Amino acid sequence: MFAQLTSILLASAAAVPDAPVAQPAAAQAQPATDGDVVVTARRREERAQDVPIAMSVIGSDQIDKTGAFNVNRLQQQQPALQFYSxxxxxxxxxxxxxxxxFGLTNDGxxxxxxxxLDGVYVGRVGASTFDFxxxxxxxxxxxxxxxxxxxxxxxxxxxxxxRAPSFSPEARFEASGGDYGYVQLKGSVSGPITSDTLAARLSASFTNRGGTIKDTTSDKYLQKLDNFSVRGQLLWKPRADLDFxxxxxxxxxNPLCCVQYYARLAPTQxxxxxxxxALAAALNYAPPSTNAFDRVTDLDADINSRQEMGGASLVGNWDIGPATITSVSAWRYWDWKPANDRDYVGLPITTVSQNxxxxxxxxxEVxxxxxxxxxxxxxxxxxxxHQTINTQGSQVQGSAASRWLLTGDDAKNPNVLDGLTSTNTINFKNDSFAVFGKLNYQPVSGLHIAPGLRINYDKKSGYYDSVVSIHNSQYDFVATADNVAAMLASKTGAARTTFANQINTLAPxxxxxRFSAWNVSGDFTLSYDVTADIHAYATYARSFKSGGINLSGLPLDSTNTVADLTKQTVKPESEDHFEVGLKTQFLDRKLTLNLAGFWTDVHDYQATVNNGQTTVIRGYLANAGLxxxxxxxxxASYRPSQRVNFYANGAYTDAKYLRFTxxxxxxxxAGGNPALNGATPAAAGTPGLSPLTCDISGTVLPGISKWSFSFGTEVNVPVGKGQVxxxxxxxxxxxxxxxxxxxxxxxxDGYSLSNFRLGYRQDSFNVFGWVRNAFNQNYYELLSAQSGSTGLIVGQPGDPRTIGATISKAF
Structure with a gap:
C-alpha cells in the first residue's frame, strides 16, 4: 500500500520544478502567542484550546525542568494519568x-x-518505558x-x-548529576545535508543511577538505572507540498531491578x-527488616530487567491543495530478558521465575x-x-518450596518440590484492520457538529505449552499435557498424593x-465557540477494546488436575462514554481554565485475577460485568507577567465495580479449603473454609485515587542579561x-511529593539545582500479595529524596 503511494508521490515530485521549502509540521509546535499551543490531537494542526477534547500538553521545557524523562515521571504532572510498573x-x-x-501482564x-511515538502505535506497554x-x-x-x-x-x-530535522543548523546539550550516582546526558544535532531539500537530526540520551535498595545477600544496591537511547532522522522535502x-x-x-519485599502481613484463611x-519460624528465617522504608532486602535469586527496543518509520505527507495525504509505515521490536525473585523472600522457594x-x-496507516x-x-x-510475541517462560522451585507450599508429609520432604521446573512456550499473533473517519461540520459560525466512526476487525491466536519436570535424588519425571492424566492414574496412595501436589504446584x-471479531466504534461531539476564547463541548462515544486470550496459564477445573479451558478467552469490553467540557481563557489569554466532567460505563470490563492457585502465579483474565x-x-494556568506563572490541575475519579459477582x-x-456445596466460609482472616468467589460489586477499582492534584509555580528576576x-x-x-x-x-495511603529548583538562564543557556521528593516522603508505588495465601504483603517503595543539578545549552 505504501509502495503504491510512494511511487505516486515520487512521480509527482519528479514532474514539478523545485519550490520553496516550508518547515515540517512537527517543528511548528511552539506557542504562537501567550496561551497558544499547536497540537495534532485530531490528526491535524490546531490550537489546543480549540480542540473539544480533555487534553494536556507538556512541552519540552516543562519535561526538562521537572525531570519527567519517561512516562512514569510524567504522571506526577498529570492527575488523570496513572502508571504502574x-x-x-x-x-x-x-x-x-x-x-x-491492574496486576501482572498477560500477553493476550x-x-x-x-x-x-511520532504517529506510530506502540503495541505493548513495556515498550513505552524508554527515556524521552x-x-x-x-x-x-x-x-x-x-x-x-x-x-x-x-x-x-x-x-x-x-523534534524534526531542521534546515537551520542547531545543537542542544544537557547534563545532569545527582544523588545515588545519578548521571544523565542528552544531546542532539540537526542541520541541512543539502541546503533546501534534505536535513538530518541525531539525538542521544544516557541515564545511569545507583540503586536505592540494599540487597544484603549479594551486598549490591538494587533499583539501578542504566539506559541508553539514540534516534536518527532524515527529512526530505523535494518540494513545498511534499515531505518524507x-x-x-x-x-x-539494563537496570538492576525490580524488587518488592516485606511490607506487612494480612491474616488469611x-x-x-x-x-x-509460622513458616518463617519453621525455616529459621527472618527478613532483614519489617520496615520497607529501611530499604533493605535479602533476595536469593537473580534479578534484572534488561530490555532492548527500537524500530523504524517512514512518514510521508503530500499536500494536494484541499487536503493532505499522510502515510505512516512502521516496524518496531521489543526484546525482554528478565530475572525475578518471585517469592519475594530470602528463601529458596521459587529460585527462577522469568518470561x-x-x-x-x-x-x-494511510x-x-x-x-x-x-x-x-x-x-x-x-x-x-500485525504483531507477534514469542515468550520462553520458566519457573523453578527450590528446597524450601515443599515446606512453604504443601501440607502433610510432603511438606516435610524438600525433594518433593526441589528442582520442580515448568518450561513454557508461549506464542501470540495479532492482526487488526480498521477503516475510520471523522467529520467537523460548521453549519453556522461557531457551531461544530463532529461525528466519527471506526470499523475494526481483530484476529488473535495463541499457543501455550507448559512442560513440568523434576530431576533430583528421589524424583525423576517429565509431565506434559499429553501424559499427565495417565501418570496420575498409574499412581496410588502416598505416591498419588505427592504427584498431585507436584502438578498442582506447576501444572502441565x-x-x-483463538479470538476474532468485528466491532464498530463511534462518537458524536457538539461544540460551540462562545467567543474566540471560550469553547464548550459535549461528547458521546461508544467504543470497544478487543477481546483477549489468556496466555499465562489457566486455573484448574473442579478436579484440580486439568486446565479449565472455558477461561481461554475473555470478551471484548464495550464502553458508553459521556463528557461535557468548557475551555476558557481570560485576561488576554494569560489565564486559562479548562473544565471537564465525564461518566463512563464499561461492560465486560477485562480484569486480571488470581484465584489463589499456585499453578497460575501470574493470574489470568476474566470479565467483570459492569x-x-x-x-x-x-x-488551570495563570501568567500575570513575564516574571511569574502558576498552574494547578486536579481530578476527582469515582471508579467502581457495579457488577462483579x-x-x-x-x-x-483466601487460602482455606473451598467451601463446597453451600458450606459456610470462615470469617475473614480466620483459618477455615474459603469462599469459591466473592461478590465485590460496589467496591472501588484498584490503582485509582479518588482525588489527585498537581500544582506549581515559577518566579524569576532579571540579573544582568539573564534571569535568576x-x-x-x-x-x-x-x-x-x-x-x-x-x-x-x-x-x-495518600501521599504528596514536592520538587524544587533554583537556577540561572540567559538566552539558550540554563543551569539549575534541583531537589525531588524534597521532604523525603515514604510511599509505596505498589503492594502485592505473595501467591499461596501465606499472608505476606510485599511493597515497592517510591524513590527517596534526590538532589542534583542540570546544565543545558542550545546553539
Whole structure:
C-alpha cells in the first residue's frame, strides 16, 4: 500500500520544478502567542484550546525542568494519568482509571490507552518505558479516541512528538548529576545535508543511577538505572507540498531491578501453621527488616530487567491543495530478558521465575485530512497492524518450596518440590484492520457538529505449552499435557498424593486460544465557540477494546488436575462514554481554565485475577460485568507577567465495580479449603473454609485515587542579561487500593511529593539545582500479595529524596 503511494508521490515530485521549502509540521509546535499551543490531537494542526477534547500538553521545557524523562515521571504532572510498573514488562498506563488491568501482564490482552511515538502505535506497554529523547511535546488525551487513534484507545492516548530535522543548523546539550550516582546526558544535532531539500537530526540520551535498595545477600544496591537511547532522522522535502521523514531509534535498558519485599502481613484463611509467621519460624528465617522504608532486602535469586527496543518509520505527507495525504509505515521490536525473585523472600522457594519475550510489530496507516478551516472538514483513513510475541517462560522451585507450599508429609520432604521446573512456550499473533473517519461540520459560525466512526476487525491466536519436570535424588519425571492424566492414574496412595501436589504446584498445560471479531466504534461531539476564547463541548462515544486470550496459564477445573479451558478467552469490553467540557481563557489569554466532567460505563470490563492457585502465579483474565467511572477535572494556568506563572490541575475519579459477582477474593478471604456445596466460609482472616468467589460489586477499582492534584509555580528576576528563577512542582493523590479485590491490608495511603529548583538562564543557556521528593516522603508505588495465601504483603517503595543539578545549552 505504501509502495503504491510512494511511487505516486515520487512521480509527482519528479514532474514539478523545485519550490520553496516550508518547515515540517512537527517543528511548528511552539506557542504562537501567550496561551497558544499547536497540537495534532485530531490528526491535524490546531490550537489546543480549540480542540473539544480533555487534553494536556507538556512541552519540552516543562519535561526538562521537572525531570519527567519517561512516562512514569510524567504522571506526577498529570492527575488523570496513572502508571504502574513492578518491572518494565509488567507496566500499565491508565487514564481516568481505565486502560490496562491492574496486576501482572498477560500477553493476550490489549491496552486501553494508545501510546504513539511520532504517529506510530506502540503495541505493548513495556515498550513505552524508554527515556524521552529530543522531545518536542507530549499530548495526553483523556477519554475514548478510537475514531482517530489506532486501536483500543478506550481510555485515551499518549501522543509523543519528537523534534524534526531542521534546515537551520542547531545543537542542544544537557547534563545532569545527582544523588545515588545519578548521571544523565542528552544531546542532539540537526542541520541541512543539502541546503533546501534534505536535513538530518541525531539525538542521544544516557541515564545511569545507583540503586536505592540494599540487597544484603549479594551486598549490591538494587533499583539501578542504566539506559541508553539514540534516534536518527532524515527529512526530505523535494518540494513545498511534499515531505518524507525517515526515523530510526534504538534503546537499551539494563537496570538492576525490580524488587518488592516485606511490607506487612494480612491474616488469611490458611491454617495458622501454614501462614507466613509460622513458616518463617519453621525455616529459621527472618527478613532483614519489617520496615520497607529501611530499604533493605535479602533476595536469593537473580534479578534484572534488561530490555532492548527500537524500530523504524517512514512518514510521508503530500499536500494536494484541499487536503493532505499522510502515510505512516512502521516496524518496531521489543526484546525482554528478565530475572525475578518471585517469592519475594530470602528463601529458596521459587529460585527462577522469568518470561523472556520478543515482540515484533508492523503497522501501516494511510489517511487524508482536509486543509484549512472549512464549513466541512474531514479526516479519513485505513489502518493495519500485525504483531507477534514469542515468550520462553520458566519457573523453578527450590528446597524450601515443599515446606512453604504443601501440607502433610510432603511438606516435610524438600525433594518433593526441589528442582520442580515448568518450561513454557508461549506464542501470540495479532492482526487488526480498521477503516475510520471523522467529520467537523460548521453549519453556522461557531457551531461544530463532529461525528466519527471506526470499523475494526481483530484476529488473535495463541499457543501455550507448559512442560513440568523434576530431576533430583528421589524424583525423576517429565509431565506434559499429553501424559499427565495417565501418570496420575498409574499412581496410588502416598505416591498419588505427592504427584498431585507436584502438578498442582506447576501444572502441565497445552492449549491454543483463538479470538476474532468485528466491532464498530463511534462518537458524536457538539461544540460551540462562545467567543474566540471560550469553547464548550459535549461528547458521546461508544467504543470497544478487543477481546483477549489468556496466555499465562489457566486455573484448574473442579478436579484440580486439568486446565479449565472455558477461561481461554475473555470478551471484548464495550464502553458508553459521556463528557461535557468548557475551555476558557481570560485576561488576554494569560489565564486559562479548562473544565471537564465525564461518566463512563464499561461492560465486560477485562480484569486480571488470581484465584489463589499456585499453578497460575501470574493470574489470568476474566470479565467483570459492569464498571462505572465518573468524575471531573480542571486544568488551570495563570501568567500575570513575564516574571511569574502558576498552574494547578486536579481530578476527582469515582471508579467502581457495579457488577462483579464472581470475582477472586481478597487475601483475608483466601487460602482455606473451598467451601463446597453451600458450606459456610470462615470469617475473614480466620483459618477455615474459603469462599469459591466473592461478590465485590460496589467496591472501588484498584490503582485509582479518588482525588489527585498537581500544582506549581515559577518566579524569576532579571540579573544582568539573564534571569535568576525559582520553581516548585507538587503533586498529591489520595489513597488507593493495590489489589483487584479490595483488601483492608492492601490500601496505599495518600501521599504528596514536592520538587524544587533554583537556577540561572540567559538566552539558550540554563543551569539549575534541583531537589525531588524534597521532604523525603515514604510511599509505596505498589503492594502485592505473595501467591499461596501465606499472608505476606510485599511493597515497592517510591524513590527517596534526590538532589542534583542540570546544565543545558542550545546553539
Amino acid at each position: 513492578s518491572n518494565p514488562r509488567n507496566s500499565s498506563i491508565n487514564i481516568r482509571g481505565l486502560g490496562t488491568p 490482552i490489549e491496552q486501553g490507552v494508545g501510546f504513539y 529523547v529530543d522531545i518536542d511535546r507530549v499530548e495526553v488525551l483523556r477519554g475514548p479516541q478510537g475514531t482517530l487513534y489506532g486501536k483500543n484507545t478506550t481510555a485515551g492516548a499518549v501522543n509523543i512528538t519528537t 521523514r525517515l526515523t530510526g531509534d534504538f534503546n537499551v535498558q 490458611r491454617a495458622t501453621n501454614r501462614q507466613y509467621t 523472556p519475550s520478543q515482540q515484533k510489530q508492523w503497522s501501516q 489517511r487524508i485530512a482536509s486543509n484549512g478551516k472549512n464549513t466541512l472538514d474531514y479526516t479519513a483513513g485505513v489502518f493495519y497492524f 498445560q497445552r492449549y491454543s486460544p 464498571v462505572r467511572v465518573r468524575g471531573g477535572e480542571f486544568d 464472581n470475582a477472586p477474593c481478597a487475601p483475608e478471604l 528563577y525559582a520553581g516548585y512542582d507538587g503533586s498529591y493523590r489520595s489513597r488507593f487500593s493495590s489489589n483487584p479485590s479490595v483488601s483492608r491490608y492492601m490500601w496505599i
